[in-house]
Amino acid sequence: MKAMEKLKVVELFAGVGGFRIGLEGWRGKSALSGYQSPLQSIFQTIWSNQWEPSTKLQHASLIYEQRFGKENHSNVDIEKIKTTDIPDHDLLVGGFPCQDYSVAKQLSRSQGITGKKGVLWWQIHRILEEKGDARPNYILLENVDRLIKSPVNQRGRDFAIILASLSDLGYAVEWRVVNAADYGLPQKRKRVFIFAFHQSSAVSQKLNSPADWIQSGGLFANAFKIENENNKPVNFEIKGDLVQITKSFNKKNAPISPFHNTGLMVGRQTWTMETRADYNGERISLGDILEKPTEVTSAYYINGETDKWVYLKGAKKEPRKKTNGEPFYYTEGAMSFPDDLNKPARTIITSEGGPAPSRFKHVILQGKQLRRLTPIELERANMFPDNHTFGVKDSKRAFLMGNALVVGLVEKAGKTLEMLLAKK
Numbered sequence: 001m002k003a004m005e006k007l008k009v010v011e012l013f014a015g016v017g018g019f020r021i022g023l024e025g026w027r028g029k030s031a032l033s034g035y036q037s038p039l040q041s042i043f044q045t046i047w048s049n050q051w052e053p054s055t056k057l058q059h060a061s062l063i064y065e066q067r068f069g070k071e072n073h074s075n076v077d078i079e080k081i082k083t084t085d086i087p088d089h090d091l092l093v094g095g096f097p098c099q100d101y102s103v104a105k106q107l108s109r110s111q112g113i114t115g116k117k118g119v120l121w122w123q124i125h126r127i128l129e130e131k132g133d134a135r136p137n138y139i140l141l142e143n144v145d146r147l148i149k150s151p152v153n154q155r156g157r158d159f160a161i162i163l164a165s166l167s168d169l170g171y172a173v174e175w176r177v178v179n180a181a182d183y184g185l186p187q188k189r190k191r192v193f194i195f196a197f198h199q200s201s202a203v204s205q206k207l208n209s210p211a212d213w214i215q216s217g218g219l220f221a222n223a224f225k226i227e228n229e230n231n232k233p234v235n236f237e238i239k240g241d242l243v244q245i246t247k248s249f250n251k252k253n254a255p256i257s258p259f260h261n262t263g264l265m266v267g268r269q270t271w272t273m274e275t276r277a278d279y280n281g282e283r284i285s286l287g288d289i290l291e292k293p294t295e296v297t298s299a300y301y302i303n304g305e306t307d308k309w310v311y312l313k314g315a316k317k318e319p320r321k322k323t324n325g326e327p328f329y330y331t332e333g334a335m336s337f338p339d340d341l342n343k344p345a346r347t348i349i350t351s352e353g354g355p356a357p358s359r360f361k362h363v364i365l366q367g368k369q370l371r372r373l374t375p376i377e378l379e380r381a382n383m384f385p386d387n388h389t390f391g392v393k394d395s396k397r398a399f400l401m402g403n404a405l406v407v408g409l410v411e412k413a414g415k416t417l418e419m420l421l422a423k424k
Helices: 018-024 059-068 115-132 147-148 159-166 212-218 219-223 242-248 306-313 375-381 392-402 407-422
Strands: 007-014 043-049 091-094 138-144 170-180 191-198 234-237 262-266 269-273 316-322 327-332 363-366 369-372
Touching: 007 018, 007 115, 018 043, 018 091, 018 407, 043 059, 043 138, 059 392, 091 115, 115 159, 138 147, 138 407, 147 159, 147 191, 159 170, 159 242, 159 262, 170 316, 191 219, 191 407, 212 219, 212 262, 212 269, 219 407, 262 363, 375 392
Parallel strands: 007 043, 007 091, 091 138
Antiparallel strands: 138 191, 170 191, 170 262, 234 269, 262 269, 316 327, 363 369
């Protein structure tokens, strides 16, 4: 069998390279194997960009350069990069920030945006639009799952804008909200994955009926199996230009998003349904990714302030006052303390680092001592190689993992795209 040609990849909002490792492996090894087995990959990252606007020290970009080299890596605000400076490619990937996607008004050059933060999605759109006939055949994106339900006062509007703008550029789009732990991976991290394929692409030629594509034929149906419940997807059309969508999409049913956790859009026609994971394989628990006690320094053990940890993790119903002096009862449920080693890790967040007591940081019982998770354990929860983020402070390493994705999910998606392309 003739070897498949390499797909050229551009990685935007690259962080510390989660998409790259998921697609290419690390030093030729697969994340799903714990970097023990070879990964034969058809993907080759030819250009990447990482820029953090809120800090002078570009920690994520620094790590990226240390691991992959400075060549063809950009540490410049994406808004300042000309599309002509980005090489033509086959696959565009990125974990773009979920912020504000509204279109305020038509401008001479492009659609205006309500809120500066929304510029990040529109930079992807700009690149695709300006690439013209050379735009990539495939796009794979990751975002927080609330994207399909935002904003609160107009549920689903932001996602409708993204889908419609991709459709207008010639793409069909499928999506799936995936919890990594549902497929045996070591973290309960729920994210929406978006796969867009151009109408001229090889994958587009394989598109069958929408219901079949969603449940068995598409990329996500093959990468992340779902229960066959014989449900029929709901169908509707996303109407209007991007400004009209911003102003009027789902105004009548604002509290409820029309988008379910699984779906497909072709030519503005949208099919969507609620699905559940179907997985019976091996599962990785928090206990499986721990370092040995002899490898953990004393800084991670909790020797004092245990009462404060117990309070923060515990259930509460206590009287408090608003800023105007009005009394109210503050309530919240209890969290596991310590965390269950027989279950996957909870979602890693950016504030996981540092010794200060916190409701949301992981605390485990190893032997007879309570301790926090180490940077290596946080990396393992996202399926990165050990010490991938070494070179910056431990608290920053935790922050970088809070912003990262679960690499194994990208590897599954990449393998499935390769399978779809190999099918005749």
